Structure formats: C-alpha cells, structure tokens
Amino acid sequence: MIPQAILDSLTKVDMPAIPPAAAPDEHVEVAGVRVPVVRCGLLVVGSGAAGLRAAVDARRAGLDVLVATMSPFGGTSACSGSDKQTLHTAGTSRRGDDFERLARDLGAGGCMDADTAYIEAVGSLGAMEGLRFLGLPLPTDRFGAVLRYRTDHDDVGRATSCGPRTSRLMVKVLAEEALRLGIPVRRRCEAVRLVVDGGAVLGCVAVDRETAANPWGLALVLAGRTVLATGGPGELWRDSVYPAHCYGSLGMALEAGAEACNLGECQFGIGTRRQEFPWNLSGTYVQVVPRVFSRDAAGVEREFLGEWYRSTREMASNVFRKGYQWPFHATRMLRFGSSLVDLAIHHESRQGRTVFLDFTRNPAAVPGGAPFSCADLDDDARAYLEAAGATQELPIERLRRMNPLAIELYRMHGHDLAREPLPFNVNHQHLNGGVAVDAWNRASLDRLYAVGEVAGTHGVTRPGGAALTAGQVGGMRVAVHAAAHGAPRPDAAPGPAALAALGESLALARGGAGPAAAQVRDEIQARMSDHAGFICPVEGVAPALAAARVLRRSLWRAPLAVASPERAAEAFRWRHLALLSEATLATLDAYAAAGGGSRGARAWCAADGSEQPQARAVDTARWRFRPEDPRHRAAKLTVRWDGAALAVREQALRPIEDLSAIFFEKDWGRFLAGEVTADGFVHR
Ligand SMILES: Cc1cc2nc3c(=O)[nH]c(=O)nc-3n(C[C@H](O)[C@H](O)[C@H](O)COP(=O)(O)OP(=O)(O)OC[C@H]3O[C@@H](n4cnc5c(N)ncnc54)[C@H](O)[C@@H]3O)c2cc1C
Secondary structure, three states: OOOHHHHHHHHOOOOOOOOOOOOOOEEEEEOOEEEEEEEEEEEEEOOOHHHHHHHHHHHHOOOOEEEEOOOOOOHHHHHOOOOOOOEEOOOOOOOOOOHHHHHHHHOOOOOOOHHHHHHHHHHHHHHHHHHHHHOOOOOEOOOOOEOOEOOOOOOOOOEEOOOOOHHHHHHHHHHHHHHHOOOOEEOOEEEEEEEEEOOEEEEEEEEEOOOOOOOOOEEEEEEEEEEEOOOOOHHHOOOEOOOOOOOOOHHHHHHOOOOEEOOOOEEEEEEEOOOOOOEEOOOHHHHOOOEEEEEOOOOOEEOHHHHOOOOHHHHHHHHHHOOOOOOOOHHHHHHHOOHHHHHHHHHHHHOOOEEEEEOOOOOOOOOOOOOOOOOOOOHHHHHHHHHOOOOOOOHHHHHHHHOHHHHHHHHHOOOOOOOOOEEEEEEEEEEOOEEOOOOOOEOOOEOEEEOHHHEOOOOOOOOOOHHHHHHHHHHHHHHHHHHHHOOOOOOOOOOHHHHHHHHHHHHHHHOOOOOOHHHHHHHHHHHHHHHOOOEEEHHHHHHHHHHHHHHHHHHHHOOOOOOOHHHHHHHHHHHHHHHHHHHHHHHHHHHHHOOOOOEOOEEEEOOOOOEOOOOOOOOOHHHOEOOOOHHHHHEEEEEEEOOOOEEEEEEEOOOOOOHHHOOHHHHHHHHHOOHHHOOOOOOO
C-alpha cells in the first residue's frame, strides 16, 4: 500500500501564491476613457505549462518578460488530467529508439511538418530534464532511469508520468521558478485583441481586472514580441472534457490575420462530463474493465454494450483496450475494435440515455454469452492484468491494486467510485491544429509566436503525452529565438494602430444590439458537437458552415450585448469563438469537398462510404464511412481571415534535410555565428 500522505501529495497539488504586478503608471486616453499602458520586452499571454516554460527560459536568457494571464492556475495544464497524465519523450526501449524514429512516430498520422516533429523529438529530453531540475517528481528506477510505459500511438513505451496531476505539477514547478526569477505576472489580464501594424504584432488590448482604471478593465500592453500560450478552445464544444473557461485565443489570432492550420484535426475520447468533474477516463480506469451501462430518465438501466460485440470476452477486452487506445479512431470501429465502444456510447447518448461506468460490478455477459472473467480475456488484456496482479473479483478492487490515486482523485471531487457509478461521455479533448508556426514557433505575423495547444504543431494523430512535451519544447524554442533576435521594451507613445485597436475594443466592450453571450455559446457549442464531432455525417458539414457564417456575420454587424461592464470580456470570447467555429467548419468543408476520408478524430459518414462497422445486434448502415485517402497526409489545410472572408488552402508539409549531413566539424561554426536561429516563416 502507498501511504496516504504520498497519494495526497500527488493529487492535492497546492500552487504558490502569485503576488499582484505593479499598477501601471502610464495612461492613454481613448474616446474620453482612461486606459492604463503596460510595457515589456516579451509578452507571454497565458500561464499554462507552455507559457510558463517560455517565460522562465526567456527570463533566464536575459529578456524583459511579462506574463499576462486570464487566470494564473486556470487552463488545462493546471486543471486537467487522466489516470496518469503523460509526458512523452524518447526512450531506450528494448526494441531500440532514436530521435528520428520518434519524429517519424510523432508525424505518423500525416499533416505534421517534418522539421517540427524532429525538433519535438530532440527537444523532449531537455524539456523533461529541465522540469526535473526544477523539482518535477519524475519516477525513476534505482539507476536513475525514468520509468516509462506505453500510451496511445506509442509502440515503444515512451510515456512517463507523475500521476494524474502531472501537468499541474509542471505548472507548479515552473510558477515557482518564475517567482524566483522575479517575472511579473498580471493575474487577471485577458488579451482580447492583438495590436497589429504593418503585419507586425505590437502587443495587445487586454481586459485587466486588477488594474481596472476604467469600468471595462481595458488596458494596453505594448511588447517587443508576443507569445500566445493560451491553450485550446475547450469552450468551442458542448461535449468537452476541458475544464471550464478555456477559450484559447485562436479566434483572436485569426481576427488579427494570423494563419491557422489543421483546425479539423483533434482528439475525442471518453471522459467525465464538464458539468461534473471533467477528467479523462483512459489507462487503468478502463483497463480494470468496469461495467458500462446506460440509464434513461425513468431510471431504467440497459446493458447496451452487449448489443455491439459478439462475445463477453470481445466486449470486455475492447473496454480494456480503451486504456491505451484511448482516442477515437474510425478504423478501430472496424472488426469489432475498441472504437466501437465510442460509437456505442455516442448512439446511446443520442437516444437520450446517460452512460455510466460502474466499478462495483463486472460487465454483464452479452446475451447468451459466457459470464465475465478476468481469465477469459484476449491475451493482451489478460496478460496485462495478471502481470499487474490485478485479477481481483471486482473492478474497484483491481483499480485499488493498480492505481489508488485514480480512486482518490474522484473522492476529492465528491465521487466515490466504490459506491456509485460514474456518468461519462465521448468528449472533445484536444485540438491538434492551431496557429500555424514555423520551426521556431513563429506565427505568420511578425513578432508573434504561439506555443502549447494554441499552436498548430501536431498532425492528424499525436501520441499521448506529446501535447505537454510539444508545449515545453515550443517554449524553449521561443526563448532561444527571441533572445537571439532581441525583444526590447518599446518606448514610443502608443501609435495609430494601438489607438485604433483600443477604440474598436471599447466599442465591443460597451456591447451592441446583438444576442447575449449565453445564446451565442449554446448555438456554437451545439453546432460543433452535433456536426463536427467524431461521428461526422458529410452531408451535415456544409449546412453547419453556412449557419456558422450567418452567426459570425450577424455578430460583425451587431456585436454581442454586454450585461454589465464587468462582463465585457465575454463579448470578445464569443466573437472570437464564432470566427473560430466558422474557420473550423470551413476547413472541414474543404477537406470533405476534396474527397477527404476518415482519419484521426473523425469518422466521415456517408451513404457512399466503403467501410462499415459491424455490430452484433445493431444496424450500422448509417455509420458507413469514407476511408482515408493517404494522399491527404502530405499537406496541411491552412485558413486565413482577411477581414471579410476566410480562405482555406492546401499547404505542403515542410520537409527536413538529410540529417546525416549535419555534424560537429561542419556546423559548429554556424552555431557560433548565430546562424541556426536565422530561419524564417515559410508559409507567406
Ligand atoms: C482531460 C485532459 C487530459 C489531458 N491529458 C494529457 C496528457 O496526459 N498528456 C498530454 O501531453 N496532454 C494532455 N492533455 C492536453 C494538455 O493538457 C494540453 O494540451 C496542455 O495542458 C495545454 O497547455 P497550454 O500551456 O498550451 O495551455 P493551458 O494549460 O490551457 O493554459 C492556458 C493559459 O492561458 C490563459 N489564457 C487563455 N486565454 C487567455 C487570454 N486571452 N489572455 C490571457 N490568458 C489567457 C489561461 O488562463 C491559462 O493560464 C489533456 C487535456 C485534457 C483536457
């Protein structure tokens, strides 16, 4: 048994106190309103794991850094997790591993730039070691080697973890370092508009609730360079496992003219619902093979999963496999694979029933089938449970054996898995696309970077844990690049671009004749979850795009109503998400029009689809789907807003040169001369 104090330290992670930043002593007047002006060399927007890594490394490199964040410990890094949250790095598996192989695996699903994949591979070790140096309690064996396991899209076993709160612990050690380095943090400061002049970003307009020199909290932040580290757009979806209030800033970046890419590529998987405690149900939560059932409004329970699989053994083994095949993938619906579980849950939820995991009982037998037994599972599942010593009678006992932290965590959030079943769903969990960036995480606008989930660095699939690692590597790269090119604090008076941005922001903050934020939210979230989810009927996308366009146009004509000045930020958030929703649907529509088929997150369902999942007793004709055309892996779909319309186009992937041609004697000079940081953004 692991002592309770150790379990507590890995689940209840207290964060350091962040002191308030100094009140600005400079102001500018716009339309009779006094607006504080803040200045810095490098502005990092967002304080998740990615933003704090960029801030800490940049400060160490001597830059004048300011972090502006909506909430210091909000966002997915601080608030999300799974049974064991994963960091992903190169590992020396028994089968051998190297950075080039890791890079190939990172980009295996297609649509990932080859240079970015290699950068993330080689950067992963330093990213992790840096965190370890700061105090991240990564588990090791007695030789000091990091303990690793296999996660999704990972044949080698490159995943490691500090438990369910790995990313929160990352934020903690990085925040402590930021405090040690004296980096100022504006704690309730939300960027709402980028200031762009001649294609360069000069900072942002923010709603800063701490300075609040005017009723709306509007402030101007002028910066030499700006880093977006604002996370993913969890609020874009109704069925979402993100914590509350994750808006990201992708819509804001699009509005400013930054290019985005791969917006159609994301991840869906099973997790507890946002209205309760949003958490991923991967790993041991399902590897202990709990009972899956549904309940209707009258409380009638159904053992629906038995209608999909041919035997109890097949059903139970596929529930088990959701542990390491967690994200939905269309091809895994075929041949009675593990994504048939997701489809069954989707169908059951659409019938108005709530789906539950029950750890107090074993799965019911499929009709006419053998009863469940840990000894009667497919080889992979049986061997795993036997090796872990987890063949106890009940799922809760198996979970207690393999991962007591998993039980502890739900108990902390008011749910005792040993007593009551857990409602759950298939949710949107991660956006693989985002702001298009080059090999130094530079966006298409000058002096703008993007790191972490807001950056579109992943391809169609990503191994579990690659998101956190990509954010760390991105933060490190930005620091190196900004330090090499300089990020001096601007000293000129706010120019016409800044004043215009402030004027426009003031008008939006005051509110318009448009709908209220809640109405826009409900419309956007329902449209995205119903028409752009993991089961995606091709015929529904164009009408959904048309409706998203109507909404965005109406908001551009009549901005959102604002209930009170304190709620001004909502007007920007939903304006931006309306644009992002349209951009995402435009990307999906272009992909479907080009004959795109099922890959990564989505099954593209169509009557002419050549693939059809099979189920024991359910008619699956409506889920016939189009297979992937592998040619689409070689390009990303980019999208850009020109102020009036969105343009989607295909962009070939960046290749990587012959790495064997890089060696010390030839390239040391280039490094010393600073040439390695000189590459430019290649999408323009
Ligand atoms: C349930 C769940 C489980 C996951 N498990 C894993 C895993 O095991 N391994 C893995 O690699 N990845 C995992 N991910 C994904 C990973 O957690 C995220 O991609 C990652 O944490 C994002 O980090 P970030 O720093 O980019 O953003 P976040 O951590 O979301 O931080 C964003 C920050 O920006 C701030 N912010 C947002 N908008 C603004 C604005 N306009 N102005 C100012 N500040 C703003 C927020 O307050 C926050 O501080 C998981 C995600 C979820 C939802």
